[in-house]
Amino acid sequence: MLTINVTSVFVDDQAKALAFYTDVLGFVKKTDVPAGGARWLTVVSPAAPDGVELLLEPDGHPAAKPFKEALVSDGIPFTSFAVEDVQAEYERLTAAGVRFVQEPTDLGPVVTAVFDDTCGNLIQIASEKG
């Protein structure tokens, strides 16, 4: 039996990413250990401290940045988070200075919005409609 315990986002600067993912988005730091020149740095949702960890992975590999840039150019959020209320999160994050490239949009079964994580990625937030 396999379980998913960690997933990654490629970030351009781990310290900046940690600040954004905790102070702005509201995640909580879980693990922070040196790993070569970088850190094994993960955050979790305060709603699920023992749930899936998000690894803030350095994007130093030569293929990572072109990959990220190509995704952003087409507006593609490679990573998606669940929220209870997209509109409420949109308002909270916009007030915190977060830049959205897609405002809350009703897509039938889900409402989604897309923002810039300031670390080189677009992130989607989504809530399923009841």
Place this chain on the structure above:
Amino acid sequence: MSDPLFKALADPTRRVILDELTQKDGQTLFEICGRLTMKHGLGSSRQAISQHLAVLEEAGLVTTRREGRYKFHHLDTTPLRSIVERWPIQ
């Protein structure tokens, strides 16, 4: 009267793209693809949608705007004026 305009309008997927841009102007390729898939069941590939947008752009119905790292697609309905100029609505 330009043929690219009629060619662009002849395709149902392209008309849906124009409908969605009418609802909200200024969308990324990802958002347009999402709307077509989720709201209209149009499972075209991103490449296909990109080509549809190129046809709409050639007809002057869609313009693109780069803002920093992002690219947004905007609706421009002015080419449609040539239709009512050719066949005036009484």
